[in-house]
Amino acid sequence: MNILETDIPGVRIIEPRKFGDHRGFFMESYSAPRLAEAGIDDHFVQDNHSLSAAAGTLRGLHCQTPPHAQAKLVRVTRGRVLDVAVDARRGSPTFGRHVAVELDPESARQLYVPVGFLHGFVTLEPDTEFLYKVSDCYAPECDTGVRFDDPDLGIDWGLNGREPVLSEKDSQLVSWADFDSPFTWEG
Numbered sequence: 524m525n526i527l528e529t530d531i532p533g534v535r536i537i538e539p540r541k542f543g544d545h546r547g548f549f550m551e552s553y554s555a556p557r558l559a560e561a562g563i564d565d566h567f568v569q570d571n572h573s574l575s576a577a578a579g580t581l582r583g584l585h586c587q588t589p590p591h592a593q594a595k596l597v598r599v600t601r602g603r604v605l606d607v608a609v610d611a612r613r614g615s616p617t618f619g620r621h622v623a624v625e626l627d628p629e630s631a632r633q634l635y636v637p638v639g640f641l642h643g644f645v646t647l648e649p650d651t652e653f654l655y656k657v658s659d660c661y662a663p664e665c666d667t668g669v670r671f672d673d674p675d676l677g678i679d680w681g682l683n684g685r686e687p688v689l690s691e692k693d694s695q696l697v698s699w700a701d702f703d704s705p706f707t708w709e710g
């Protein structure tokens with residue numbers, strides 16, 4: 524399992540070792556001790572699984588606020604996404620900046636998104652299945668987010684002018700300027 528840094532310290536790319544043979548492949552898709560060696564020691568309490576039928580489906584940008592903030596460990600088992608994590612920790616040197624990584628089953632890459640980040644993804648293929656672990660349970664009263672296309676964030680979702688498929692909730696999220704982030708950078 525390789526654990527790679529990204530442009531934002533703390534956001535990590537995980538590359539599980541894949542063993543291929545005539546039957547297919549085997550991999551350890553999650554290993555608590557190996558992640559802990561790299562400083563990722565969240566206690567994941569819930570697994571989520573979503574299917575997005577159409578390419579160009581965009582879910583995000585989301586987070587849960589304290590006391591139910593979530594770290595996430597995300598991956599794709601069918602299709603392909605561009606996955607995005609935005610630093611929402613006040614005082615962080617990378618506040619407002621983002622990491623964008625393509626995830627697909629072939630590479631088996633995962634993204635670790637720490638607490639304090641907004642998270643979202645756009646599907647690049649139809650019938651994309653997205654699986655992730657979260658470190659706190661779903662708490663709808665803490666569920667919030669920011670518009671994916673906020674100009675201050677400047678995220679290139681690769682939509683090239685096309686309108687994404689969005690939930691009603693995501694079409695009504697606030698701007699980055701109006702997002703009163705509850706997260707602070709702890710250095």
Ligand SMILES: Cc1cn([C@H]2C[C@H](O)[C@@H](COP(=O)(O)OP(=O)(O)O[C@H]3O[C@@H](C)C(=O)[C@@H](O)[C@H]3O)O2)c(=O)[nH]c1=O
Pocket residue numbers: 571573582583585586595642643644660661690692
């Ligand atoms: C996230 C979530 C939703 N739900 C329910 C609420 C709702 O009726 C239905 C669909 O919820 P949403 O529209 O919020 O699902 P979705 O837009 O897929 O939300 C997810 O987006 C990605 C980008 C994330 O980072 C996740 O943390 C989560 O916010 O599922 C749960 O029961 N548990 C959960 O943990």
